[in-house]
Amino acid sequence: MAPVVRFRSAVALLGRFPALAGVDLDVGAGEIVLLQGANGAGKTTLLRACAGLVQVVSGEAEVLGHDLLRDRRTVRRSIGLLGHAGTLYDDLTVEDNVRFAVRAGGGDVAAVGPAMAGLGVGGRLRTTAVARLSAGQRRRVAIAALVARSPALWLLDEPHAGLDAEGRDLLDGLVRSAVAAGATVVMASHEAERANALAGRTVVIGGGRVLQRDAVHVA
Amino acid sequence: MWRDAMLVAGKDLRIEARSRVATNQVAPFAIVILVLFGFALDPDRGVLGRASAGLFWVAVLLSSLLAVQRSFAVEAGDGAADGLRLSGLDPAGVFLGKAAAVAAQLALLQVVLAIGIVVLYDADLGGPVLLVATCAAATVGLAAAGTVYGVLAAGLKVRETLLPLLLLPVVAPVLLSATRAWEAGMGISVDDGWRWAQLLAVFAVVYVTLGVLAFGALLEES
Numbered sequence: 001m002a003p004v005v006r007f008r009s010a011v012a013l014l015g016r017f018p019a020l021a022g023v024d025l026d027v028g029a030g031e032i033v034l035l036q037g038a039n040g041a042g043k044t045t046l047l048r049a050c051a052g053l054v055q056v057v058s059g060e061a062e063v064l065g066h067d068l069l070r071d072r073r074t075v076r077r078s079i080g081l082l083g084h085a086g087t088l089y090d091d092l093t094v095e096d097n098v099r100f101a102v103r104a105g106g107g108d109v110a111a112v113g114p115a116m117a118g119l120g121v122g123g124r125l126r127t128t129a130v131a132r133l134s135a136g137q138r139r140r141v142a143i144a145a146l147v148a149r150s151p152a153l154w155l156l157d158e159p160h161a162g163l164d165a166e167g168r169d170l171l172d173g174l175v176r177s178a179v180a181a182g183a184t185v186v187m188a189s190h191e192a193e194r195a196n197a198l199a200g201r202t203v204v205i206g207g208g209r210v211l212q213r214d215a216v217h218v219a
Numbered sequence: 220m221w222r223d224a225m226l227v228a229g230k231d232l233r234i235e236a237r238s239r240v241a242t243n244q245v246a247p248f249a250i251v252i253l254v255l256f257g258f259a260l261d262p263d264r265g266v267l268g269r270a271s272a273g274l275f276w277v278a279v280l281l282s283s284l285l286a287v288q289r290s291f292a293v294e295a296g297d298g299a300a301d302g303l304r305l306s307g308l309d310p311a312g313v314f315l316g317k318a319a320a321v322a323a324q325l326a327l328l329q330v331v332l333a334i335g336i337v338v339l340y341d342a343d344l345g346g347p348v349l350l351v352a353t354c355a356a357a358t359v360g361l362a363a364a365g366t367v368y369g370v371l372a373a374g375l376k377v378r379e380t381l382l383p384l385l386l387l388p389v390v391a392p393v394l395l396s397a398t399r400a401w402e403a404g405m406g407i408s409v410d411d412g413w414r415w416a417q418l419l420a421v422f423a424v425v426y427v428t429l430g431v432l433a434f435g436a437l438l439e440e441s
Contacts, residue, residue, distance in 0.1 A: 104306035
């Protein structure tokens with residue numbers, strides 16, 4: 001079976017700086033892969049490159065069978081990226097935000113209600129403008145949009161940040177459920193203990209390259 | 220593309236309805252412009268009447284800057300621009316949707332301003348067919364050009380000051396043509412107003428086409 005993510009000597013530039021300086025990486029279907037590395041190692045850039053938000057300028061980069069050097073747009077409907085920002089519209093309500101994300105991705109709006117309820121942002125919060133929510137609640141809304149879209153590849157950048165203990169457990173459960181349903185997850189996290197328990201293996205990034213791969217965890 | 224355009228237009232209009240920036244800031248700004256022109260030219264009511272078409276369109280033009288800036292400001296917050304790119308929406312649909320939302324706001328603004336020039340300047344809005352046709356063509360052109368240059372400036376730190384510099388020279392033909400067409404429609408001049416309206420239609424077609432073709436690349440770079 002072809003890997004979900006396949007990078008070979010992939011180079012990506014931020015300005016003139018090579019944020020990815022020849023990355024080799026394979027992620028198989030149904031894996032949960034943890035990216036670890038110091039600040040500035042290239043973890044976020046690698047996740048954004050997988051999402052087609054950062055252009056890979058040389059080498060090879062395929063995600064879900066799409067060649068990102070040729071076309072980095074088509075794959076995006078099959079990808080969910082939970083980044084540092086929640087990609088939410090402050091003036092829209094929780095439901096409007098989740099519904100827009102699902103409809104834009106061509107998903108089924110029937111998934112909106114259960115996703116919001118599952119993340120604890122249903123009920124009275126459903127009609128609350130996102131601008132009025134706490135940071136943790138905003139994070140939950142962004143995760144609800146991700147869950148409702150049900151992408152084939154989840155890209156999570158510091159996914160536990162801003163969540164309380166209950167929210168972190170909830171997120172871990174959702175990640176495991178998504179993988180059980182056939183999704184693949186690549187995440188970057190500095191919360192080693194929790195992330196290691198979730199991931200099947202760790203890939204260590206440094207200086208825009210993969211320094212170590214296939215470190216297998218026993219959860 | 221059309222489905223995506225409807226989705227984006229609906230989202231932008233919903234944001235405006237909730238935030239009320241258009242009604243509480245853009246429309247009052249346009250009225251203030253009319254009032255200031257009135258103060259400047261009031262000693263000579265004849266000049267004010269003859270210049271009412273031009274003053275109307277200057278007010279529309281300056282207000283359109285605010286509407287376009289607002290359209291892209293909502294995408295700048297909380298990484299929403301990433302969300303728009305990641306959504307998988309057809310870029311041409313995003314362009315058409317954002318332009319349609321700006322156009323809808325400009326159309327409402329023109330109704331307010333038209334009432335304003337009648338009340339403040341004693342303008343005579345005879346020839347309503349030509350006036351409405353001019354508004355329609357000019358609105359599409361302004362919204363399309365504004366959306367193209369809005370996304371071009373969106374990713375830059377100096378976007379607020381850069382957008383007027385980029386957009387105002389480009390839409391100068393709209394100001395000229397729409398003013399001439401309105402002067403003809405209002406009976407202020409004997410020009411053939413429909414020829415000016417046709418020019419506006421050509422401008423609108425050019426910028427809608429340009430936006431549909433180029434918006435995707437511009438959005439990626441913003």
